[in-house]
Amino acid sequence: MKLVDSDDFRLLSVDHVARLLSHDELGVRVENDVVGILHQWIKHDETSRRHHVENLATKVIRLPLIDYSNETSSLNILSNLDYEDSSSSSSSCQRRVGCxxxxxxxxxxxxxxxxxxxxxxxxxxxxxxxxxxxxxxxxxxxxxxxxxxxxxxxxxxxxxxxxxxxxxxxxxxxxxxxxxxxxxxxxxxxxxxxxxxxxxxxxxxxxxxxxxxxxxxxxxxxxxxxxxxxxxxxxxxxxxxxxxxxxxxxxxxxxxxxxxxxxxxxxxxxxxxxxxxxxxxxxxxxxxxxxxxxxxxxxxxxxxxxxxxxxxxxxxxxxxxxxxxxxxxxxxxxxxxxxxxxxxxxxxxxxxxxxxxxxxxxxxxxxxxxxxxxxxxxxxxxxxxxxxxxxxxxxxxxxxxxxxxxxxxxxxxxxx
The missing domain is CATH 2.120.10.80 (Kelch-type beta propeller)
Structure with a gap:
């Protein structure tokens, strides 16, 4: 989570972000952290990265593990997802090591x-x-x-x-x-x-x-x-x-x-x-x-x-x-x-x-x-x-x- 605030993370390619955030051993405490990480990466260059939101979210975020009662602005990036389509393509529901x-x-x-x-x-x-x-x-x-x-x-x-x-x-x-x-x-x-x-x-x-x-x-x-x-x-x-x-x-x-x-x-x-x-x-x-x-x-x-x-x-x-x-x-x-x-x-x-x-x-x-x-x-x-x-x-x-x-x-x- 400390690395998320670094320029090294903000400048990662979309493929690198996808590999990183889909990893089972990603060092996060709850799955909501993954949403926040993805949100930060997109906001760094929103104009060119906005169209990656849906594809990345369904690939790297384990949607059944998201706590929607913990409302944060970063959850807005999930508001337009088609959950019926995304449920089959999203990562497994197994908790990450950090979770x-x-x-x-x-x-x-x-x-x-x-x-x-x-x-x-x-x-x-x-x-x-x-x-x-x-x-x-x-x-x-x-x-x-x-x-x-x-x-x-x-x-x-x-x-x-x-x-x-x-x-x-x-x-x-x-x-x-x-x-x-x-x-x-x-x-x-x-x-x-x-x-x-x-x-x-x-x-x-x-x-x-x-x-x-x-x-x-x-x-x-x-x-x-x-x-x-x-x-x-x-x-x-x-x-x-x-x-x-x-x-x-x-x-x-x-x-x-x-x-x-x-x-x-x-x-x-x-x-x-x-x-x-x-x-x-x-x-x-x-x-x-x-x-x-x-x-x-x-x-x-x-x-x-x-x-x-x-x-x-x-x-x-x-x-x-x-x-x-x-x-x-x-x-x-x-x-x-x-x-x-x-x-x-x-x-x-x-x-x-x-x-x-x-x-x-x-x-x-x-x-x-x-x-x-x-x-x-x-x-x-x-x-x-x-x-x-x-x-x-x-x-x-x-x-x-x-x-x-x-x-x-x-x-x-x-x-x-």
């Missing part, structure tokens, strides 16, 4: 209030930008809580459920599960609770987003409460549950969205077998419980973190990153070729960036105990390609965090 999502971390930790000499819970939020390896402050949740489920739907970030913690002393505390839902409003730059609450309080492992709908599913209780939130209507509606109480899963089960379906992975109460139940949103029904031997090593852990990319579910437990495939995959089990060890002293969260095929692991380093972030990149087959370690600068989170990948434009609107 990758960023990691949002929300939660809190215990501090001692110097005035009252009592322990209390504080709430914090931060974002991490892997593009330039920087942390930025972000508005904290209005409702103080730990381990909320953070999800995004239609580009909107939601914080659901979690627990409040009240401290009676250094080690004595009571925890209350919540049903509240907040969404982040980029115009007001704060979280607001104008979203309907869930019908029942839920922990983060009972909430998952699938195909832009948010599901709350409590499967460890006698009455299995399952519901779905439609962001377009702002309402929660009941959905099918797996069946009777004999189908309950023991505490410790996890929910994940995988290839357009929802997987509940755990131990069946009646049989004691490990496996998964699958919910198909398109048919509003649960498929049979399917035992898998390798699931036991995943579930028998005090801390389980997971994220999905395409048809793969990545599960991190006991210092080991493993891959669980859906039924349509050629492989359906985990072996040494599809796992990798990261020796963290303690893990606090995992998030998946589907567009960039990478994972974020938050935790404490095994060597020095410092807070660290591991950014894990994969190849096309889902294997670990490379990983790098970044300092996690905040000490306000402890172990009470939740993280998710959110749209970069949402973070840029914070203005901090």
């Amino acid at each position: 990758e999502g960023v990691l949002l971390v929300a939660g809190g930790g215990r501090i001692c209030n110097e005035d009252t000499d009592k322990y209390e819970f504080v709430s914090r939020a931060q974002t991490y930008d892997a593009y330039d390896d920087t942390w930025t402050s972000f508005p904290s949740l209005e409702v103080r809580r730990c381990e909320p489920r953070i999800v995004t739907s239609f580009g909107v970030a939601y914080a659901l459920g979690g627990r409040t913690i009240d401290f009676d002393g250094e080690d004595d505390f009571k925890s209350t599960c919540l049903a509240v839902v907040e969404r982040y409003d980029p115009e007001r730059r704060r979280w607001i609770d104008d979203v309907a609450s869930m019908s029942t309080p839920r922990s983060r492992d009972e909430i998952v987003c699938c195909a832009n709908r948010i599901y709350g599913m409590s499967l460890a209780h006698d009455e299995m409460m399952c519901e779905a939130f439609d962001p377009t209507t702002g309402t929660w509606t009941p959905v099918a549950s797996p069946g009777g109480g004999e189908r309950r899963l023991e505490n410790g089960y996890i929910l994940s969205s995988l290839a357009g379906k929802i997987f509940a992975i755990g131990r069946e109460m009646s049989s004691g077998k490990f496996g998964h139940m699958t919910y198909d949103p398109s048919e509003n029904r649960w498929l049979d419980f399917r035992p898998e031997n390798h699931v036991k090593s995943i579930i028998d852990s005090s801390s389980i973190f997971y994220g999905s990319i395409g048809d793969r579910l990545y599960i991190f437990s006991n210092g080991r990153l493993q891959v669980f495939f859906d039924d349509r995959s050629e492989r359906s089990s985990v072996d040494d070729d599809w796992s990798h060890s990261f020796w963290l002293k303690r893990t606090y969260g995992l998030a998946a960036d589907s567009d960039c095929k990478r994972l974020f692991l938050l935790g404490r380093s095994l060597t020095d105990g410092e807070l660290v972030l591991l950014v894990v990149s994969q190849d096309d087959d889902g294997r670990v390609k490379e990983w790098k370690e970044s300092d996690w600068l905040s000490s306000n989170f402890r172990n009470a965090v939740e993280c998710a990948v959110v749209d970069r434009s949402l973070v840029l609107n914070v203005g901090v």
Whole structure:
């Protein structure tokens, strides 16, 4: 973006501009920046370059990624485009490297209030930008809580459920599960609770987003409460549950969205077998419980973190990153070729960036105990390609965090 203001850029030929602005690794933050760059190049010699607008715009600008709510004068160059004709000729809808999502971390930790000499819970939020390896402050949740489920739907970030913690002393505390839902409003730059609450309080492992709908599913209780939130209507509606109480899963089960379906992975109460139940949103029904031997090593852990990319579910437990495939995959089990060890002293969260095929692991380093972030990149087959370690600068989170990948434009609107 700094080079755009130089004479070297303004004097580029039309062919050079076309090659440059259509590149997947163009160093921009949002696709609207490409419109602004093209606008500057045209304005430098508008008389001779005006007739290139339509051809260049349809070739280099990824029109479905444009945010038209962010009105700028440069968007005027798109006003006369024939979108039906341009949709087939424009570049792919894949985000550029510079437009990758960023990691949002929300939660809190215990501090001692110097005035009252009592322990209390504080709430914090931060974002991490892997593009330039920087942390930025972000508005904290209005409702103080730990381990909320953070999800995004239609580009909107939601914080659901979690627990409040009240401290009676250094080690004595009571925890209350919540049903509240907040969404982040980029115009007001704060979280607001104008979203309907869930019908029942839920922990983060009972909430998952699938195909832009948010599901709350409590499967460890006698009455299995399952519901779905439609962001377009702002309402929660009941959905099918797996069946009777004999189908309950023991505490410790996890929910994940995988290839357009929802997987509940755990131990069946009646049989004691490990496996998964699958919910198909398109048919509003649960498929049979399917035992898998390798699931036991995943579930028998005090801390389980997971994220999905395409048809793969990545599960991190006991210092080991493993891959669980859906039924349509050629492989359906985990072996040494599809796992990798990261020796963290303690893990606090995992998030998946589907567009960039990478994972974020938050935790404490095994060597020095410092807070660290591991950014894990994969190849096309889902294997670990490379990983790098970044300092996690905040000490306000402890172990009470939740993280998710959110749209970069949402973070840029914070203005901090």
